Amino acid sequence: MSDAKAILFDGNSIPADVVDQAVDWAVKLNFNAASASHRDAFSEWLKASAINAEAWRRVQALQSDFAKVPPRLAIDALQNAALNRSDATLSRRRALQMLGLVGVAAAAGWGACRQAPWQRLLADVSTRVGEQRRVRLDDGTELVLNTDSAISADLRGERRLIAVRRGEIQVTTGADNHASASRPFWLSTPFEAERSLLAALVHHYDELIDYVRRHFGDRGFARDIVHDVCVQIMERTEQTGVRIPLALLRRISHDKAVDRCRGEATRRRWIDVVDTLPDAVCPSSDLLRGLTAEQELELLTRAIEALPLRRRQVFILNKIHQLPQADVAARLGISVKMVEKQLRLAMLHCRESFEGEELGYVRFAK
Amino acid sequence: MSSVDPAQHSAIQTLYSDHHGWLQSWLRRKLGNAFDAADVAQDVFIKLLSRQTRVDARAPRAYLSTIARGLVIDHWRRRELEQAWLETLAHLPAPEVPSPESRLVFLEALVAIDKVLDELKPAVRQAFLCAQPEGLTCPQIAVRLGVSLATVERYIATALRHCYALRFGGDV
Structure with missing residues (x-):
């Protein structure tokens, strides 16, 4: 019978104040021990109009999920x-x-967003997949790089340093004739x-x-x-x-x-949960803050790319290759102080662009 | 209710033929498998068809992915709940385990309940959980949560109004 009445109201047209009344009655009757006078007042209200009855029917129906x-x-x-x-x-x-997440997420992002493995970006010599290459260094050392490999060489210091960034190489050490005394030969491998x-x-x-x-x-x-x-x-x-x-x-x-x-x-x-759907009632603020993993990586990659060359080099060497700061300084021919400074600025830049973007995102969502 | 105006209908049709493939592969990346992606893509268009608002055709892919995102979240929530549900069942002694068909009914109901609860404030949710599945009365809840009776009644009313808005529409 109440269904028949419902047709009169057609859809969503129950006024909000009637719904509120029905809800109040539900609280009194369903979730409290109601007194006799309450019950009488309720039947008065229920009989007062068909809209009231329909509102009551709906509010009762809400509880059916729980009853199941x-x-x-x-x-x-x-x-x-x-x-x-x-x-x-x-x-x-x-x-x-x-704090460090910025650096590491950047490292992962760097790999994810590049087609070419990033190890090559820093390498002095590298080979593509399927390519083999023979290289002769200044000190007479002969290297054979196998497929998909990358190395960097530093022959300026007290020792000769070859770092294998990726893949595999074969080394035949040279006599090191240019130096006054033959310098030690160091090979650093990924391992x-x-x-x-x-x-x-x-x-x-x-x-x-x-x-x-x-x-x-x-x-x-x-x-x-x-x-x-x-x-x-x-x-x-x-x-x-x-x-x-x-x-x-x-x-x-x-x-x-x-x-x-x-x-x-x-x-x-990790999913982007900013939901701008009109029928989403109240996405919690926690969800709003979520950016997708891809977005984060993209942001960081962009941030790294936007760094000036020297700063970027320092950042990549230290944060991605985990080269100690002193080594970074030696490699780039700058002071350790300068490395520290560049690193600080780079981290600041990454963090700032990260946060700035995030804030902007939330604002947009609102 | 089912009367979709023809212009709207053809706008959705264009959207479908131009971007369905893209949407599905976008979803495949989010969801990790093709079946779920196809399901959710379908839901996106069903949602579009059942909507009253106009299709915004200026940035169709952004529009689609916004809707899809909401559905993807629903999808994961549902998966989480299924998982929790299975865990709960696994801990039941054999005679108490419900039959397969009633399990499905329970799960559907749980999904509906979860959707409601998710959007409530924690205090309201807690009070409502005491009232609804557990069946405590307001005075009992007030004692358990250590708040006044009036507060509990306000919480329950808020929760009910919210359920109402979710089920029957209208803003609360």
């Missing part, structure tokens, strides 16, 4: 979901709080840098992405996973002395991908 689920199960499930969600938020916040997991991740970035992609089938997904792994490593205290970092990283990435496929819980925090 056994209370204990509903509460448990909702609590589990809330727990999972707050875990995801917390870990993300903690990660962002860490040396791999004492830290983070450095290993940066170094094996492309490889890890490929690994996840092969097993889970999607490149964008793979990037997200590796980015998550990166954040996870940042959050933990630095683990050193891992015997085979790449194996561990693969394992972590694999587990993370499986987690993601199952629960998708962490993933949500």
Whole structure:
């Protein structure tokens, strides 16, 4: 019968004050022990108009969802979901709080946004996939770079330093005739840098992405996973002395991908959740702050690219290659003080462009 | 209700033929698999069709992705809830585990409840959770949460008005 009346009001036309009255009655009758006088007053109200009756019917219908689920199960499930969600938020916040994130996210972003592996950007000599190259250095040393490799050489100092950035090389040391006495020959390989997991991740970035992609089938997904792994490593205290970092990283990435496929819980925090839909009632401010992982990486990459050349070099050498500041100074032929200064300015710039953009984003959303 | 004006209809049609492929691959990147992407892409257009507002054709892809984003979030929320639901079931002793078909009904109801709860303030949510599935009365909730009866009643009324807005439209 009340359905028949409802047709008269057609859709959404119940006035807000009537809805409010119905809600007030529901609070009094459904959620309180109502007195007899209350009940009488209620039946008066209910009979007073068809609109009242329809409003009451609707308010009662709202509770039907709750009636469907056994209370204990509903509460448990909702609590589990809330727990999972707050875990995801917390870990993300903690990660962002860490000052260093800018540097590392930039490192990952650098790899993600470049077609060519970024190790080549800094290399003195590099080969593309399928290319082999023979190089003769000033001191007579002969190098053969295998496919997809990159090295940089520094022969100016007290020692001869060849750093393998990527791939593999064959070395035949030269006599070093130009120097007064034959200088020691140092070869630094990626494995040396791999004492830290983070450095290993940066170094094996492309490889890890490929690994996840092969097993889970999607490149964008793979990037997200590796980015998550990166954040996870940042959050933990630095683990050193891992015997085979790449194996561990693969394992972590694999587990993370499986987690993601199952629960998708962490993933949500990376999604751009600024929702400008008119029917979204109240997106919480927490969600507003979320930028997509890709957006963050893009921002940072752009920030790095916008740096002046010298500053960018310092930033990349120190933050991405994890070269100590003193070494950076030696390589670039500038003072350590200058390295410090450039680094500070670079970090400031990155952080500023990051925050500025974020604020702008929220403003736009409102 | 189902009367979509023809101009609107053809605008959506153009949107579909020009950008459906793009939208689907955009979603595939977000969701990690093609099936969900196809589902959500479909939902985007269903949502468009059921809307009263005009299609904004100036920046079609931005428009589509804005809608899609909201749906992607719903999608992940739903997945999270499913996960939590399965966890809850896994901890139940065998005789108490509901039958498969009632499980599905429960899950649907939970999704609806979760959607409502998500948009409430934490204090309101807590009070409402005591009232609704748990079935406490306002005075009992007031004691449990250590707030006044009037506050609890205000919380419950807020929650109900919010449910109403979500279900029947109108702003509260």
